[in-house]
Amino acid sequence: MTTVHSARGAATGPVERSRPRAALPALCLTQITGWGVLYYAFPVLNPQITAATGWSTGATTAAFSLALILSALAGVPVGRELDRRGPRLIMTAGSVLGTLGLLAIATAPNLPVFFLGWALTGPAMAAVFYQPAFAALTRWWSPHHVRALTIVTLAGGLASTVFAPLTAFLADHLSWRGTYLVLACILAALTVPAHALALRAPWPAAPPAPLGHPGEGAGTVARSRQFLLLAVAFTLSTFALYAVVVALVPLLLERGFSSTEAAWALGLGGAGQTLGRVLYAGLARRTTVIVRTTVLLGLGGVTTAMLAVVPGPYALLVAVSMVAGMVRGNLTLLKATAVTDRWGATHYGRLSGLLAAPATVAIALGPFAGALLTAPLGGYTGLFVSLALVSAVAALCGAGTRVHPPARR
Numbered sequence: 001m002t003t004v005h006s007a008r009g010a011a012t013g014p015v016e017r018s019r020p021r022a023a024l025p026a027l028c029l030t031q032i033t034g035w036g037v038l039y040y041a042f043p044v045l046n047p048q049i050t051a052a053t054g055w056s057t058g059a060t061t062a063a064f065s066l067a068l069i070l071s072a073l074a075g076v077p078v079g080r081e082l083d084r085r086g087p088r089l090i091m092t093a094g095s096v097l098g099t100l101g102l103l104a105i106a107t108a109p110n111l112p113v114f115f116l117g118w119a120l121t122g123p124a125m126a127a128v129f130y131q132p133a134f135a136a137l138t139r140w141w142s143p144h145h146v147r148a149l150t151i152v153t154l155a156g157g158l159a160s161t162v163f164a165p166l167t168a169f170l171a172d173h174l175s176w177r178g179t180y181l182v183l184a185c186i187l188a189a190l191t192v193p194a195h196a197l198a199l200r201a202p203w204p205a206a207p208p209a210p211l212g213h214p215g216e217g218a219g220t221v222a223r224s225r226q227f228l229l230l231a232v233a234f235t236l237s238t239f240a241l242y243a244v245v246v247a248l249v250p251l252l253l254e255r256g257f258s259s260t261e262a263a264w265a266l267g268l269g270g271a272g273q274t275l276g277r278v279l280y281a282g283l284a285r286r287t288t289v290i291v292r293t294t295v296l297l298g299l300g301g302v303t304t305a306m307l308a309v310v311p312g313p314y315a316l317l318v319a320v321s322m323v324a325g326m327v328r329g330n331l332t333l334l335k336a337t338a339v340t341d342r343w344g345a346t347h348y349g350r351l352s353g354l355l356a357a358p359a360t361v362a363i364a365l366g367p368f369a370g371a372l373l374t375a376p377l378g379g380y381t382g383l384f385v386s387l388a389l390v391s392a393v394a395a396l397c398g399a400g401t402r403v404h405p406p407a408r409r
Contacts, residue, residue, distance in 0.1 A: 023140060024148055026198030027133045028155035030091070030191040034128040035156055036163025037187045038098055038121055041180070044167040048176040055111055063111075063118040065364040067101075070122025071129070072360035078126045079135065079353025083346075086203030087136040088195065094127025095191040099184050106180035128191065130156065131356055134336045135349040139204055142340075146281050149336050157274045157329070221343050222354055226401045230293075230342075231355050233397035234335055237297050239362035240387040240394070241328055243370035244304050245269070248321065251307065251380040261314060265321045272322035276329025283330065289341040293398040296334055299327045301391030308384035335359075342403045 042064050050057050081090055101124055104117030126132075133152055141148040163183075170179040221227050248269070252262035283292055303324035310316060339351045374383050 020140065020198060020201035022198040023136065023201070024151060026194040027136065027152050030095070030128065030194050031130065031133055031152055031156040032159045032162055033187060033190045034095075034098070034125075035159035036166075037102070037183045038125055038128070040160045040163050041167040041183055044164055045171060045176045045179060048171055052176060053111075055114070059111055060114070063115045065368070066115060067118040067122035067125060068364035069361055070119060071125035072357040072364075074123040074126035075131055075353035075356045075360065076350065077353075078123075078132065079349035079351070082132055082135040082349030086139075086199070087132050088199035090127050091132050091136075091195040091199060092192060094124045094132070095187065095195055097121075098124030098128060099188040099192070102180050102184035102187065106177045106184065126353075128195075130332075130336070131352055132349070134352065136199065138336075138340055138348050140201065145340070146284055146333070146337060149333055150277055150281055153277050153329075153332050153336070154274060157270070157277065160270070217347070221347065221351060226342065226403050227351070227354075229397045230338060230401045231358055233293070233297060233394045233401065234338075234355055235358040235362050236390050236394035236397070237300055237331065238359040239366045239369070240304060240390040241300055241324075241331070242363050242366040243387055244307070244324065244384065245328075246366070247370050247374070247380055247383060248307070250374075251384065252317065254380050255311060257314060265314075265318050268318055269321040269325035269328075272325025273329035273332075274325075275322075276326030277333060278329075279326070280330050280333040284333075284337070289338075290399065290402045292330075293334060293338070293401060294395050296327060296330050297391060297398045298395035300324070300331065301388045301395060303327055304384055304391055305388035308381050308388060342401070 046057065046060055046064075049055065049060055078090060098121055101117050101120030104120060105114060106117075108114040108117055130153070134149060137148040137152060138145045167179060167183065170182055174182065245266070248266050249259070249262040252265060253259065257265075287295070303320055306320045307317070307324070310320060335355065336352075338355065339348050343351065370383060370387075373386065374380055377383050377386055
């Protein structure tokens with residue numbers, strides 16, 4: 001019978017007893033709140049920030065991008081600690097640090113302090129976003145972790161739906177500084193106690209690794225050809241898909257559609273993302289890990305190419321946007337299960353942190369790179385064709401990530 005281990009390493013009981021019932025709803029709440037406050041509030045407030053302070057949009061966006069890059073760098077040590085200690089201390093500390101970062105942002109008298117606030121917020125993102133939540137659910141809910149991961153990502157998908165309108169409402173009645181102060185209080189009030197109280201269960205021993213690799217260390221895996229190809233595949237795919245999301249509205253405006261029509265196409269793509277996450281569990285049951293990796297990464301390229309070459313009608317473009325959203329939704333769960341499907345959960349935190357680091361940098365740089373490349377590529381159609389080719393390369397890399405069991409001696 002599988003056992004769990006206390007901090008001293010002694011077996012304490014069956015793994016089922018270690019599964020904290022409150023953890024799943026708590027993590028749903030904290031993912032909505034964390035993403036909503038630390039990520040989605042900024043694009044809503046940035047126009048007001050620049051208008052009130054005189055700081056340039058480029059400077060404030062660079063501060064936000066700095067947070068994302070620092071989040072990527074912090075993800076590796078955060079993952080290592082998650083493997084050793086579990087999520088309670090990491091996620092609680094991340095909530096506290098995120099609150100302090102927001103307070104610094106809200107009260108920043110000048111641009112350097114504004115950058116400092118976002119520099120604090122970056123590591124907080126690494127400690128409260130999907131990566132630590134996925135690590136907790138993968139260890140506590142194994143072997144039924146796909147269902148738990150799906151539920152949390154569905155909740156996380158509501159973050160913009162909840163907090164973008166809430167942030168706009170607050171900004172209509174308060175200054176941007178007052179809005180961030182209120183959001184900091186919300187983050188502290190909801191996520192600090194949720195992480196501290198709901199994640200108290202003993203951290204169970206990792207389940208056996210699949211494919212006969214139980215003794216393979218994290219360093220050995222991280223240096224393997226399969227892992228490096230997987231990191232390249234996810235980084236290229238993330239870069240392409242996030243650039244597509246940012247560039248979709250100007251692409252449609254370039255083709256003569258109204259800003260309202262473009263916004264609806266983007267929003268319905270988000271609805272497709274939610275649907276894609278619902279469908280992932282069925283896809284995982286019916287396909288091998290290599291098949292779904294290659295197909296989903298390839299579909300990212302196909303939908304991007306269709307957006308590039310299909311001029312209309314509008315309903316068809318909306319349908320393609322929704323399918324592209326479904327692919328993005330599936331890719332979120334594909335990334336969450338990629339380590340477990342190949343190497344087990346023993347070093348899930350560290351390995352997922354290594355995978356997430358370059359992909360998070362791609363999220364930060366994708367919109368800027370897309371904007372810079374649009375003119376040299378002849379407009380948004382040329383940009384989308386190029387991004388489709390990037391996704392195709394990602395799919396080819398994903399096809400080479402099959403892990404073979406070691407030969408028996």
